[in-house]
Amino acid sequence: xxxxxxxLANPRDTRTPPPTADVMRKAGTAEEHSMNVDxxxxxxxxxGLAGSAIARQLARDxxxxxxxxxxxxxxxxxxxxxxxxxxxxxxxxxxxxxxKVGGIHANSQHPAxxxxxxxxxQNNVIxxxxxxxxxxxxxxxxxxxxxxxxxxxxxxxxxxxxxxxxTNQWYAIAKIAGAKLCESYxxxxxxxxxxxxxxxxxxxxxxxxxxxxxxxxxxxRRFHEAKQRGMESVTIWxxxxxxxxxxxxxxxxxxxxxxxxxxxxxxxxxxxxxEELSIAELAESIKAIAGYTGRIGFDHSRPDGTPRKLxxxxxxxxxxxRPRIPLTDGLRETYAWFxxxxxxxxx
Numbered sequence: 001x002x003x004x005x006x007x008l009a010n011p012r013d014t015r016t017p018p019p020t021a022d023v024m025r026k027a028g029t030a031e032e033h034s035m036n037v038d039x040x041x042x043x044x045x046x047x048g049l050a051g052s053a054i055a056r057q058l059a060r061d062x063x064x065x066x067x068x069x070x071x072x073x074x075x076x077x078x079x080x081x082x083x084x085x086x087x088x089x090x091x092x093x094x095x096x097x098x099x100k101v102g103g104i105h106a107n108s109q110h111p112a113x114x115x116x117x118x119x120x121x122q123n124n125v126i127x128x129x130x131x132x133x134x135x136x137x138x139x140x141x142x143x144x145x146x147x148x149x150x151x152x153x154x155x156x157x158x159x160x161x162x163x164x165x166x167t168n169q170w171y172a173i174a175k176i177a178g179a180k181l182c183e184s185y186x187x188x189x190x191x192x193x194x195x196x197x198x199x200x201x202x203x204x205x206x207x208x209x210x211x212x213x214x215x216x217x218x219x220x221r222r223f224h225e226a227k228q229r230g231m232e233s234v235t236i237w238x239x240x241x242x243x244x245x246x247x248x249x250x251x252x253x254x255x256x257x258x259x260x261x262x263x264x265x266x267x268x269x270x271x272x273x274x275e276e277l278s279i280a281e282l283a284e285s286i287k288a289i290a291g292y293t294g295r296i297g298f299d300h301s302r303p304d305g306t307p308r309k310l311x312x313x314x315x316x317x318x319x320x321x322r323p324r325i326p327l328t329d330g331l332r333e334t335y336a337w338f339x340x341x342x343x344x345x346x347x
Contacts, residue, residue, distance in 0.1 A: 034261065035063075035092075035093050035135075035136070035260055035261060037061075037062045037063050037064050038064060038065065039063065039065065039092050039093055040065045040067065040089065040090060040091045040092050040093070041058060041063055041065060041066050041067065041091060041092070041093045041094075041095070042067040042069075042089070042091035042093070042094045042095070043055045043058070043066060043067065043068050043094075043095045043097060044076060044094060044095065044096045044097060044098045044121075044125050045076075045096070045097040045098025045099065045140075046067075046068030046069065046070075046097070047068075047070055047071065048097060048098065048099070048101075049201060049203065049205055049206050049207070049249050050097040050140055050198075050201060050249055050252055050253070050256075051068075051095070051097035051098065052068075052205055053203065053205075053249040053250055053252060053253035054095050054097055054252075054253045054256050054257070055068045056250075056253065057250070057253035057254055057256070057257050058257060061257060067089055067091055069085070076098050076120075076121045076124055076125060077117060077120050077121060077124070078124075079120075079123075079124045079128075082124040082125060082128045083124075083128050083131075083132075085128075086128045086129065086131075086132040086134075087132060090132065090133075091129075091134060092134060092135045092136075093134065093135060093136050093137070093138075093260065094125065094129045094134050094136075094137040094138070095137075095138050095140070095256060095260070096122070096125050096126065096129075096137060096138065096139045096140060096178075097140045097256075098121050098125070099118055099121065099140070099171075099175075100113060100114055100117045100118055100121075100171075101171070101207070101214075102114070102171075102207075102212045102213070102214070103212070103213055103214045103215060103218065104167045104168065104237070104303055104305055105212075106212045107167060107168045107169075107170060107171055108167060111170040112170075114170040114171045114174065115170040115171075115173060115174050118171060118174035118175065118178070119174050119177060119178075122139070122174065122177065122178035122181060123181070125137075126139070126178070126181050126182060126185065126193065129193075130185050130189065130191050130193075135192065136192040136193070136194070136260065137182065137191075137192070137193045137194070138193075138194050138195075138196060138256060138259060138260050139178050139179065139182045139193065139194070139195045139196070140196055140198065140256070141175045141178065141179050141195050141196060141197040141198070141268060142171065142172065142175045142197065142198065143197055143198065143199045143200065143245075143270075143272070143309055143311055144164075144165065144168045144171060144172045144175070144306075144309075145159060145164075145172050145175045145176045145179065145197065146158050146159060146309070147161055147162030147163055147164060148162065148163055148164060148165040148166075148306050148307075149162060149163075149307070150162060152308050152309075152310050153274070153310040153311055153312035153313075154270070154309065154310065154311050154312055155270075155312045156197070156267055156268050156269065156270055156312075156315065159176070159179075159268065160176070165305055165306040167303050167305050168305070178195070179195040179197075179268055182194065182195050182266075183195070183266045186266045187266065192264055193266075194259060194260075194263055194264065194265065194266075194269070195268040195269070196255065196256055196259055196268070196269060196271055197268045197269065197270045197271065197311070198247055198252050198255075198270075198271045198272070199245040199246065199247045199270075199271065199272035199273070199309070199310075199311045200214065200215075200216070200244055200245060200246050200247065200309075201246075201247055201248075201249050201252055202214075202216040202217065202246055202247075202248065202249065202330065202331075202334055203248050203249035203250060203330065203333070203334055204249075204333060204334055204337035205249075205337070206249075206334065208220065208221045208338060209221075210222075215244070215279060215282070216246060216282065216286075216331075216334075217334075217338075219236070219282065219283055219286045220286055220290070220331075220334065220335055220338050221338065222234050222236075223283075223286050223287050223290040223292045224290050224292075224335070224338060224339065224342065226292055226294060227290055227291060227292040227293075231294055232294050232295065233294050233295040233296070233297050234283075234287075234292070234294060234295075234296055234297070235296075235297040235298070235299050236279065236283055236296065236297070236298050236299065237298075237299055237302035237303070237304075238279065238298060238299070238300070238302050238303060238304035238305070239298055239300055239304055240278060240279045240280030240283065240296075240298045241278055241279070241280065241304070242278065242279055242304045242305060242306065242307055242308065243276045243277065243278055243307070243308040243309070243310065244276060244277065244278075244279065244282070244309060245272050245273055245274075245275060245276045245309065245310050245311060246273070246282075246327055246330075247271065247272055247273055247323060248323070248325040248327075248330040250325060251271075251273075251323040251324060251325050252271060254321070254323075254324070255271045255316065255321055255323075256271075258319070258321045259316075259319075259321075262319055263319065269315050269316055270311040270312060270313045270315065270316060271311070271313060271316055272310070272311035272312075272313045272323075273313075273323045273327075274310075274311075274313060275327070276308070276309075276310045277327075279304075280296070280298070283296050284296070285327075285328065285331060286331060286335070289331055289332055289335050290335060
């Protein structure tokens with residue numbers, strides 16, 4: 001139980017009012033409470049790639065009271081709306097998967113949006129969750145928070161040890177701030193807020209926009225449409241030599257629920273597969289799955305991004321969790337989903 005005295009240590013700190021005694025009793029400690037099938041659980045960002053997968057995982061695991069509001073029902077950029085939502089619905093656990101996301105092109109075109117909107121979403125949800133007695137919050141970070149030239153595979157201790165990759169620094173800075181906000185609330189208030197750092201995610205329901213998506217869904221769309229149009233070649237940004245690790249979003253969801261149940265540290269924890277391949281190899285795999293027979297070219301004048309990004313997920317594996325979906329199987333499933341939903345795929 002968090003003591004009242006700890007909240008009164010700085011009586012001049014009026015930015016975040018301390019919880020009432022009733023709220024403090026509800027929050028309790030990790031040992032006193034554990035998420036169960038009757039818990040009220042909020043998935044913030046439940047219509048996005050990661051959030052929707054987490055909501056599905058919770059349903060598969062038998063959780064009965066999952067709140068998954070759409071943007072029209074809860075604007076996470078609106079501080080007052082977020083505060084009202086927590087007051088009215090009283091979630092006990094929160095998965096914070098909401099974010100403005102995109103690839104290199106989107107980050108370069110909208111740096112202010114990526115920084116401001118992600119900061120606003122995180123600040124609103126994390127602070128409201130704390131003040132309304134949420135027992136535990138899981139914040140979904142990103143592997144892009146790590147330095148551009150971090151030692152590989154990247155350990156959690158690499159955070160803030162070097163310069164960021166310029167092509168996605170605005171998103172990365174926001175995610176670092178979110179992780180540190182969780183850590184600071186844990187340190188100052190004894191609140192149970194954890195941060196999960198996933199590698200590159202993919203899967204059904206991804207954003208397949210030509211200008212806003214990440215590399216894997218963008219390649220799926222380009223090869224699919226090149227085949228449909230009978231194009232002789234597909235040109236890909238960069239050299240194709242950079243190395244990436246990819247995690248199916250259903251594996252991410254499995255890890256998120258696992259960590260909500262079993263992890264209580266202020267230290268971020270990586271989630272990845274431990275396997276990597278070059279963008280050229282990824283392109284060849286998607287080309288084969290799509291049945292495209294043309295050529296692949298590379299535009300060396302375009303940026304590659306971080307040269308290599310492989311997470312060290314040994315800390316999570318030590319807890320007993322493992323990914324289960326091989327990349328080839330995941331690519332086939334994702335391509336099949338895109339074919340079925342091509343006309344309606346999110347842009």
